[in-house]
Amino acid sequence: TGVCTFDPGFSSTASCQSAITYIDGNAGVLLYRGVPIEQLADKGDFADSAYLLLHGELPTKIQKRKFEIEIKTHTLVHEQLIQFYKGFKHDAHPMAIMVGVVGALSAFYSSTSEVHDPAQQLRACMRLISKMPTLAALAYKTSRGMPIIYPRNDLSYAENLLYMMHAVPCEPYKAKALETILILHMDHEQNASTSTVRTAGSSQANPFACVASGIAALWGPAHGGANEAVLKMLAEIGTRDRIPQFIAKAKDRNDPFRLMGFGHRVYKTYDPRSKIMKQICEQVLENTGVTHDPLLEIAVELEKIAVHDEYFLKRNLYPNVDFYSGIVLRALDIPVSMYTVIFAVARTVGWVSQWKESMLEAGKITRPRQMYMGQMERPFVSLGRRG
Numbered sequence: 082t083g084v085c086t087f088d089p090g091f092s093s094t095a096s097c098q099s100a101i102t103y104i105d106g107n108a109g110v111l112l113y114r115g116v117p118i119e120q121l122a123d124k125g126d127f128a129d130s131a132y133l134l135l136h137g138e139l140p141t142k143i144q145k146r147k148f149e150i151e152i153k154t155h156t157l158v159h160e161q162l163i164q165f166y167k168g169f170k171h172d173a174h175p176m177a178i179m180v181g182v183v184g185a186l187s188a189f190y191s192s193t194s195e196v197h198d199p200a201q202q203l204r205a206c207m208r209l210i211s212k213m214p215t216l217a218a219l220a221y222k223t224s225r226g227m228p229i230i231y232p233r234n235d236l237s238y239a240e241n242l243l244y245m246m247h248a249v250p251c252e253p254y255k256a257k258a259l260e261t262i263l264i265l266h267m268d269h270e271q272n273a274s275t276s277t278v279r280t281a282g283s284s285q286a287n288p289f290a291c292v293a294s295g296i297a298a299l300w301g302p303a304h305g306g307a308n309e310a311v312l313k314m315l316a317e318i319g320t321r322d323r324i325p326q327f328i329a330k331a332k333d334r335n336d337p338f339r340l341m342g343f344g345h346r347v348y349k350t351y352d353p354r355s356k357i358m359k360q361i362c363e364q365v366l367e368n369t370g371v372t373h374d375p376l377l378e379i380a381v382e383l384e385k386i387a388v389h390d391e392y393f394l395k396r397n398l399y400p401n402v403d404f405y406s407g408i409v410l411r412a413l414d415i416p417v418s419m420y421t422v423i424f425a426v427a428r429t430v431g432w433v434s435q436w437k438e439s440m441l442e443a444g445k446i447t448r449p450r451q452m453y454m455g456q457m458e459r460p461f462v463s464l465g466r467r468g
Protein backbone atom coordinates (compact mmCIF):
# COMPACT_ATOMS: atom_id res chain seq x y z
CA THR A 82 0.00 0.00 0.00
CA GLY A 83 2.97 2.32 -0.53
CA VAL A 84 5.46 3.85 1.85
CA CYS A 85 4.24 5.94 4.77
CA THR A 86 6.12 7.90 7.40
CA PHE A 87 5.55 7.45 11.12
CA ASP A 88 4.98 10.89 12.64
CA PRO A 89 3.19 10.61 16.01
CA GLY A 90 1.49 13.88 16.94
CA PHE A 91 2.17 15.11 13.36
CA SER A 92 5.11 17.19 14.57
CA SER A 93 6.72 17.19 11.13
CA THR A 94 3.80 16.73 8.78
CA ALA A 95 2.17 19.62 6.93
CA SER A 96 -1.45 18.54 6.63
CA CYS A 97 -2.55 21.29 4.25
CA GLN A 98 -1.55 24.41 2.35
CA SER A 99 -2.79 27.57 4.00
CA ALA A 100 -2.49 31.32 3.50
CA ILE A 101 -4.04 32.34 6.82
CA THR A 102 -1.61 32.25 9.74
CA TYR A 103 2.19 32.17 9.80
CA ILE A 104 4.26 31.15 12.83
CA ASP A 105 8.04 31.26 13.15
CA GLY A 106 8.48 29.21 16.29
CA ASN A 107 12.20 29.97 16.70
CA ALA A 108 11.83 33.73 16.33
CA GLY A 109 8.53 33.95 18.24
CA VAL A 110 6.64 35.48 15.31
CA LEU A 111 2.89 35.22 14.70
CA LEU A 112 1.25 36.82 11.67
CA TYR A 113 -2.42 36.82 10.65
CA ARG A 114 -2.44 37.07 6.84
CA GLY A 115 1.01 38.70 7.15
CA VAL A 116 0.05 41.26 9.80
CA PRO A 117 1.98 40.93 13.11
CA ILE A 118 -0.16 39.96 16.10
CA GLU A 119 1.38 42.81 18.12
CA GLN A 120 0.04 45.40 15.64
CA LEU A 121 -3.42 43.85 15.51
CA ALA A 122 -3.60 43.75 19.32
CA ASP A 123 -2.40 47.34 19.60
CA LYS A 124 -4.07 49.13 16.69
CA GLY A 125 -6.75 46.76 15.42
CA ASP A 126 -10.04 45.58 16.86
CA PHE A 127 -12.24 42.49 16.74
CA ALA A 128 -13.77 43.30 13.34
CA ASP A 129 -10.40 44.15 11.73
CA SER A 130 -8.84 40.89 12.90
CA ALA A 131 -11.82 38.64 12.18
CA TYR A 132 -12.39 40.14 8.73
CA LEU A 133 -8.68 39.84 7.96
CA LEU A 134 -8.59 36.15 8.88
CA LEU A 135 -11.80 35.35 7.04
CA HIS A 136 -11.22 37.38 3.87
CA GLY A 137 -7.45 37.82 3.66
CA GLU A 138 -7.33 41.64 3.77
CA LEU A 139 -8.09 44.29 6.36
CA PRO A 140 -11.55 45.72 5.66
CA THR A 141 -12.17 49.14 4.16
CA LYS A 142 -14.43 51.44 6.18
CA ILE A 143 -17.53 50.29 4.28
CA GLN A 144 -16.57 46.61 4.46
CA LYS A 145 -15.97 46.94 8.19
CA ARG A 146 -19.33 48.60 8.80
CA LYS A 147 -21.12 45.89 6.75
CA PHE A 148 -19.23 43.16 8.61
CA GLU A 149 -20.17 44.59 12.00
CA ILE A 150 -23.82 44.92 10.96
CA GLU A 151 -23.90 41.35 9.70
CA ILE A 152 -22.35 40.04 12.92
CA LYS A 153 -25.14 41.77 14.83
CA THR A 154 -27.81 40.34 12.50
CA HIS A 155 -27.09 36.81 13.68
CA THR A 156 -26.56 37.16 17.43
CA LEU A 157 -29.88 35.57 18.42
CA VAL A 158 -30.32 31.82 18.60
CA HIS A 159 -33.54 29.91 17.89
CA GLU A 160 -35.81 29.70 20.96
CA GLN A 161 -35.96 25.92 20.51
CA LEU A 162 -32.19 25.77 20.90
CA ILE A 163 -32.56 27.60 24.20
CA GLN A 164 -34.78 24.71 25.35
CA PHE A 165 -31.86 22.41 24.64
CA TYR A 166 -29.88 24.01 27.48
CA LYS A 167 -32.51 22.90 29.96
CA GLY A 168 -31.60 19.27 29.32
CA PHE A 169 -28.15 19.63 30.84
CA LYS A 170 -27.36 18.64 34.41
CA HIS A 171 -27.55 21.78 36.57
CA ASP A 172 -23.81 21.84 37.28
CA ALA A 173 -22.58 20.79 33.83
CA HIS A 174 -19.21 22.20 32.77
CA PRO A 175 -19.87 25.01 30.25
CA MET A 176 -17.51 23.32 27.74
CA ALA A 177 -19.67 20.17 27.89
CA ILE A 178 -22.67 22.35 27.09
CA MET A 179 -20.81 24.09 24.24
CA VAL A 180 -19.89 20.80 22.54
CA GLY A 181 -23.59 19.89 22.59
CA VAL A 182 -25.25 23.15 21.61
CA VAL A 183 -22.86 24.12 18.82
CA GLY A 184 -23.30 20.62 17.39
CA ALA A 185 -27.06 21.12 17.73
CA LEU A 186 -26.88 24.24 15.56
CA SER A 187 -26.32 21.85 12.64
CA ALA A 188 -29.93 20.76 13.07
CA PHE A 189 -31.08 24.36 12.57
CA TYR A 190 -28.85 25.05 9.57
CA SER A 191 -28.73 21.72 7.84
CA SER A 192 -28.94 22.39 4.12
CA THR A 193 -26.13 20.99 2.00
CA SER A 194 -25.68 24.41 0.34
CA GLU A 195 -23.79 25.46 3.49
CA VAL A 196 -21.10 23.03 2.40
CA HIS A 197 -21.08 23.60 -1.36
CA ASP A 198 -22.14 27.19 -2.13
CA PRO A 199 -19.47 29.84 -1.32
CA ALA A 200 -22.08 32.48 -0.37
CA GLN A 201 -23.77 30.03 2.01
CA GLN A 202 -20.39 28.93 3.38
CA LEU A 203 -19.64 32.53 4.29
CA ARG A 204 -23.07 32.91 5.86
CA ALA A 205 -22.43 29.81 8.03
CA CYS A 206 -19.08 31.33 9.11
CA MET A 207 -20.77 34.62 10.04
CA ARG A 208 -23.55 32.83 11.90
CA LEU A 209 -21.02 30.89 13.95
CA ILE A 210 -18.93 33.96 14.82
CA SER A 211 -22.08 35.92 15.75
CA LYS A 212 -23.76 33.27 17.83
CA MET A 213 -20.79 32.07 19.86
CA PRO A 214 -20.95 34.81 22.55
CA THR A 215 -24.70 34.21 22.96
CA LEU A 216 -24.20 30.44 23.21
CA ALA A 217 -21.27 30.90 25.61
CA ALA A 218 -23.22 33.23 27.92
CA LEU A 219 -26.19 30.83 27.83
CA ALA A 220 -23.85 27.98 28.84
CA TYR A 221 -22.60 30.06 31.74
CA LYS A 222 -26.08 31.02 32.91
CA THR A 223 -27.19 27.36 32.66
CA SER A 224 -24.20 26.17 34.68
CA ARG A 225 -25.15 28.68 37.40
CA GLY A 226 -28.92 28.21 37.21
CA MET A 227 -29.37 31.91 36.42
CA PRO A 228 -31.91 33.53 34.05
CA ILE A 229 -30.63 34.06 30.54
CA ILE A 230 -29.85 37.46 29.05
CA TYR A 231 -30.53 38.18 25.38
CA PRO A 232 -27.86 39.94 23.26
CA ARG A 233 -27.87 43.70 22.90
CA ASN A 234 -26.92 44.79 19.44
CA ASP A 235 -25.88 48.30 20.45
CA LEU A 236 -22.88 46.77 22.22
CA SER A 237 -19.60 45.65 20.69
CA TYR A 238 -18.76 41.93 20.41
CA ALA A 239 -16.73 41.85 23.64
CA GLU A 240 -19.10 44.18 25.53
CA ASN A 241 -22.04 42.00 24.54
CA LEU A 242 -20.36 38.83 25.79
CA LEU A 243 -19.58 40.43 29.16
CA TYR A 244 -23.07 41.94 29.36
CA MET A 245 -24.81 38.62 28.66
CA MET A 246 -22.69 36.95 31.35
CA HIS A 247 -22.90 39.61 34.03
CA ALA A 248 -26.26 41.23 33.20
CA VAL A 249 -24.80 44.75 33.53
CA PRO A 250 -22.76 46.80 31.04
CA CYS A 251 -19.05 46.59 31.79
CA GLU A 252 -16.35 49.25 32.19
CA PRO A 253 -14.70 50.08 28.82
CA TYR A 254 -11.23 48.85 29.95
CA LYS A 255 -12.70 45.42 30.66
CA ALA A 256 -14.25 45.17 27.19
CA LYS A 257 -10.98 46.34 25.65
CA ALA A 258 -9.00 43.68 27.56
CA LEU A 259 -11.43 40.94 26.52
CA GLU A 260 -11.32 42.14 22.91
CA THR A 261 -7.51 41.84 22.93
CA ILE A 262 -7.73 38.35 24.43
CA LEU A 263 -10.13 37.41 21.62
CA ILE A 264 -7.75 38.79 18.97
CA LEU A 265 -4.77 36.92 20.44
CA HIS A 266 -6.64 33.60 20.44
CA MET A 267 -8.35 33.85 17.04
CA ASP A 268 -6.08 31.62 15.01
CA HIS A 269 -2.92 29.60 15.37
CA GLU A 270 -2.52 27.60 12.16
CA GLN A 271 -2.92 23.81 12.35
CA ASN A 272 -3.28 23.26 16.12
CA ALA A 273 -5.22 20.23 17.42
CA SER A 274 -8.68 21.83 17.32
CA THR A 275 -8.22 23.51 13.94
CA SER A 276 -6.88 20.27 12.46
CA THR A 277 -9.95 18.55 13.89
CA VAL A 278 -12.28 21.07 12.24
CA ARG A 279 -10.47 20.62 8.92
CA THR A 280 -10.54 16.83 9.28
CA ALA A 281 -14.28 16.82 9.96
CA GLY A 282 -14.77 19.28 7.09
CA SER A 283 -12.81 17.05 4.71
CA SER A 284 -15.72 14.60 4.77
CA GLN A 285 -18.03 17.46 3.62
CA ALA A 286 -19.75 17.48 7.03
CA ASN A 287 -22.00 20.33 8.16
CA PRO A 288 -19.86 23.33 9.26
CA PHE A 289 -21.66 23.73 12.60
CA ALA A 290 -20.91 20.07 13.41
CA CYS A 291 -17.27 20.60 12.31
CA VAL A 292 -16.87 23.50 14.76
CA ALA A 293 -18.42 21.39 17.54
CA SER A 294 -15.67 18.81 16.92
CA GLY A 295 -13.11 21.63 17.25
CA ILE A 296 -14.59 22.62 20.61
CA ALA A 297 -14.21 19.04 21.84
CA ALA A 298 -10.54 18.98 20.79
CA LEU A 299 -9.90 22.36 22.41
CA TRP A 300 -11.23 21.27 25.78
CA GLY A 301 -8.25 19.27 27.05
CA PRO A 302 -5.59 20.77 29.36
CA ALA A 303 -2.82 20.24 26.79
CA HIS A 304 -4.68 22.66 24.47
CA GLY A 305 -7.35 25.26 25.34
CA GLY A 306 -8.01 23.84 28.79
CA ALA A 307 -4.57 25.09 29.86
CA ASN A 308 -5.85 28.56 30.85
CA GLU A 309 -8.18 26.98 33.41
CA ALA A 310 -5.41 24.63 34.54
CA VAL A 311 -2.94 27.53 35.01
CA LEU A 312 -5.20 29.35 37.41
CA LYS A 313 -5.88 26.19 39.39
CA MET A 314 -2.12 25.52 39.51
CA LEU A 315 -1.30 29.05 40.72
CA ALA A 316 -3.98 28.76 43.41
CA GLU A 317 -2.61 25.38 44.46
CA ILE A 318 0.93 26.77 44.71
CA GLY A 319 -0.60 29.44 46.94
CA THR A 320 2.54 31.11 48.26
CA ARG A 321 5.87 32.05 46.68
CA ASP A 322 7.89 29.80 48.97
CA ARG A 323 6.13 26.75 47.48
CA ILE A 324 7.22 27.53 43.89
CA PRO A 325 10.51 25.53 43.97
CA GLN A 326 8.61 22.44 45.07
CA PHE A 327 6.28 22.71 42.02
CA ILE A 328 9.21 23.37 39.69
CA ALA A 329 10.86 20.22 41.02
CA LYS A 330 7.62 18.27 40.46
CA ALA A 331 7.44 19.54 36.85
CA LYS A 332 11.04 18.44 36.26
CA ASP A 333 10.53 14.98 37.74
CA ARG A 334 10.04 12.67 34.80
CA ASN A 335 8.27 10.12 36.99
CA ASP A 336 5.66 12.71 37.92
CA PRO A 337 3.01 13.48 35.25
CA PHE A 338 2.68 17.08 36.54
CA ARG A 339 3.65 19.78 34.03
CA LEU A 340 3.91 23.51 34.47
CA MET A 341 0.65 24.64 32.94
CA GLY A 342 0.98 27.57 30.53
CA PHE A 343 4.54 26.53 29.72
CA GLY A 344 5.86 24.98 26.54
CA HIS A 345 4.54 24.86 23.02
CA ARG A 346 4.80 22.47 20.11
CA VAL A 347 5.82 25.24 17.71
CA TYR A 348 7.35 28.05 19.81
CA LYS A 349 10.85 27.34 20.98
CA THR A 350 11.10 30.79 22.56
CA TYR A 351 8.57 33.14 24.18
CA ASP A 352 5.11 32.84 22.65
CA PRO A 353 4.59 36.40 21.29
CA ARG A 354 1.03 36.33 22.63
CA SER A 355 2.27 35.72 26.18
CA LYS A 356 4.22 39.00 26.16
CA ILE A 357 1.10 40.96 25.11
CA MET A 358 -1.00 39.04 27.63
CA LYS A 359 1.39 39.96 30.44
CA GLN A 360 1.05 43.66 29.54
CA ILE A 361 -2.76 43.44 29.48
CA CYS A 362 -2.63 41.67 32.79
CA GLU A 363 -0.67 44.53 34.38
CA GLN A 364 -2.97 47.18 32.81
CA VAL A 365 -6.18 45.46 33.90
CA LEU A 366 -5.00 44.96 37.45
CA GLU A 367 -3.94 48.62 37.60
CA ASN A 368 -7.39 49.72 36.34
CA THR A 369 -9.08 47.43 38.84
CA GLY A 370 -7.08 49.08 41.59
CA VAL A 371 -5.38 45.82 42.58
CA THR A 372 -1.84 46.68 43.67
CA HIS A 373 -0.89 43.22 44.91
CA ASP A 374 -2.37 40.23 43.19
CA PRO A 375 -0.95 37.13 44.89
CA LEU A 376 -1.56 34.92 41.85
CA LEU A 377 0.18 37.38 39.53
CA GLU A 378 3.10 37.59 41.93
CA ILE A 379 3.38 33.79 41.94
CA ALA A 380 3.14 33.70 38.13
CA VAL A 381 5.87 36.33 37.67
CA GLU A 382 8.17 34.57 40.13
CA LEU A 383 7.47 31.16 38.58
CA GLU A 384 8.29 32.51 35.12
CA LYS A 385 11.52 34.08 36.43
CA ILE A 386 12.70 30.84 37.98
CA ALA A 387 11.63 28.56 35.12
CA VAL A 388 13.15 30.57 32.26
CA HIS A 389 16.55 30.42 33.99
CA ASP A 390 16.33 26.75 34.92
CA GLU A 391 18.43 24.30 32.94
CA TYR A 392 15.57 21.78 32.50
CA PHE A 393 13.28 24.37 30.87
CA LEU A 394 16.09 26.04 28.91
CA LYS A 395 17.26 22.74 27.45
CA ARG A 396 13.74 21.90 26.28
CA ASN A 397 12.91 25.44 25.11
CA LEU A 398 9.97 25.74 27.46
CA TYR A 399 8.70 29.33 27.82
CA PRO A 400 5.37 30.83 28.88
CA ASN A 401 2.64 30.39 26.28
CA VAL A 402 -0.53 32.44 25.66
CA ASP A 403 -2.36 30.79 28.52
CA PHE A 404 0.15 31.57 31.25
CA TYR A 405 -1.25 35.04 31.98
CA SER A 406 -4.68 34.88 30.31
CA GLY A 407 -6.36 33.28 33.35
CA ILE A 408 -5.27 36.13 35.63
CA VAL A 409 -6.75 38.66 33.21
CA LEU A 410 -10.00 36.72 32.86
CA ARG A 411 -10.28 36.49 36.63
CA ALA A 412 -9.85 40.28 36.89
CA LEU A 413 -12.74 40.57 34.39
CA ASP A 414 -14.89 38.55 36.84
CA ILE A 415 -15.09 35.63 34.46
CA PRO A 416 -15.34 32.33 36.35
CA VAL A 417 -12.60 29.74 35.82
CA SER A 418 -14.95 27.23 34.18
CA MET A 419 -15.56 29.78 31.38
CA TYR A 420 -11.91 30.35 30.42
CA THR A 421 -11.78 27.65 27.77
CA VAL A 422 -15.21 28.74 26.51
CA ILE A 423 -13.83 32.25 25.93
CA PHE A 424 -10.95 30.63 24.03
CA ALA A 425 -13.52 28.73 21.93
CA VAL A 426 -15.44 31.94 21.17
CA ALA A 427 -12.23 33.56 19.89
CA ARG A 428 -10.94 30.49 18.03
CA THR A 429 -14.24 30.16 16.16
CA VAL A 430 -12.98 32.93 13.87
CA GLY A 431 -9.92 30.82 13.05
CA TRP A 432 -11.90 27.58 12.76
CA VAL A 433 -14.37 29.02 10.26
CA SER A 434 -11.64 30.81 8.27
CA GLN A 435 -9.66 27.56 8.02
CA TRP A 436 -12.79 25.54 7.22
CA LYS A 437 -13.74 28.02 4.47
CA GLU A 438 -10.22 27.86 3.03
CA SER A 439 -10.27 24.06 3.14
CA MET A 440 -13.53 24.03 1.15
CA LEU A 441 -11.68 25.71 -1.73
CA GLU A 442 -9.23 22.82 -1.96
CA ALA A 443 -9.60 19.85 -4.26
CA GLY A 444 -11.43 18.06 -1.46
CA LYS A 445 -9.27 15.17 -0.40
CA ILE A 446 -10.60 13.47 2.70
CA THR A 447 -8.17 13.42 5.63
CA ARG A 448 -7.20 9.82 6.13
CA PRO A 449 -3.87 9.20 7.92
CA ARG A 450 -2.34 5.73 7.96
CA GLN A 451 -0.97 3.97 11.05
CA MET A 452 1.96 1.86 12.19
CA TYR A 453 0.26 -1.46 12.89
CA MET A 454 1.70 -3.15 16.01
CA GLY A 455 -0.83 -5.97 16.45
CA GLN A 456 -1.08 -9.66 15.49
CA MET A 457 -0.82 -10.71 11.89
CA GLU A 458 -3.44 -13.09 10.44
CA ARG A 459 -4.44 -16.02 12.68
CA PRO A 460 -7.41 -18.42 12.75
CA PHE A 461 -10.64 -17.86 14.67
CA VAL A 462 -10.77 -20.11 17.78
CA SER A 463 -14.19 -21.44 18.76
CA LEU A 464 -15.39 -20.53 22.30
CA GLY A 465 -14.97 -24.04 23.74
CA ARG A 466 -11.34 -24.20 22.66
CA ARG A 467 -10.23 -20.84 24.12
CA GLY A 468 -8.08 -20.42 27.24
Ligand code: CMC
Nearest residue numbers: 302303304305307331339340341342343344345346396401
Ligand atom coordinates in the same frame (compact mmCIF):
# COMPACT_ATOMS: atom_id res chain seq x y z
N1 CMC B 1 6.30 21.32 32.15
C1 CMC B 1 7.32 20.45 32.30
N2 CMC B 1 7.87 19.77 31.29
C2 CMC B 1 7.39 19.96 30.07
C3 CMC B 1 6.34 20.87 29.82
C4 CMC B 1 5.79 21.57 30.91
N3 CMC B 1 4.77 22.43 30.73
N4 CMC B 1 6.04 20.87 28.49
C5 CMC B 1 6.89 20.00 27.93
N5 CMC B 1 7.71 19.45 28.88
C6 CMC B 1 8.83 18.50 28.64
C7 CMC B 1 8.31 17.09 28.39
O1 CMC B 1 8.20 16.36 29.58
C8 CMC B 1 9.38 16.56 27.47
O2 CMC B 1 10.51 16.24 28.26
P1 CMC B 1 11.50 15.00 27.83
O3 CMC B 1 12.09 15.42 26.52
O4 CMC B 1 12.47 14.92 28.94
O5 CMC B 1 10.61 13.80 27.69
C9 CMC B 1 9.78 17.78 26.63
O6 CMC B 1 9.48 18.92 27.45
C10 CMC B 1 9.01 17.90 25.31
O7 CMC B 1 7.61 17.79 25.61
P2 CMC B 1 6.53 17.22 24.60
O8 CMC B 1 5.35 16.78 25.37
O9 CMC B 1 7.18 16.21 23.70
O10 CMC B 1 6.22 18.51 23.74
P3 CMC B 1 4.95 18.75 22.85
O11 CMC B 1 5.36 19.67 21.78
O12 CMC B 1 4.35 17.45 22.43
O13 CMC B 1 3.89 19.42 23.85
C11 CMC B 1 2.61 21.01 25.01
C12 CMC B 1 3.54 20.75 23.82
C13 CMC B 1 2.03 22.41 24.90
C14 CMC B 1 1.41 20.01 24.95
C15 CMC B 1 3.39 20.82 26.32
O14 CMC B 1 4.45 21.76 26.39
C16 CMC B 1 2.50 20.95 27.57
O15 CMC B 1 1.90 19.94 27.99
N6 CMC B 1 2.41 22.16 28.18
C17 CMC B 1 1.55 22.40 29.31
C18 CMC B 1 0.11 22.59 28.83
C19 CMC B 1 -0.10 23.93 28.15
O16 CMC B 1 0.31 24.98 28.66
N7 CMC B 1 -0.80 23.90 26.99
C20 CMC B 1 -1.18 25.12 26.25
C21 CMC B 1 -0.48 25.25 24.95
S1 CMC B 1 -0.66 26.90 24.25
C22 CMC B 1 -2.35 27.11 23.98
C23 CMC B 1 -2.89 26.23 22.92
O17 CMC B 1 -2.40 26.27 21.78
O18 CMC B 1 -3.83 25.52 23.19
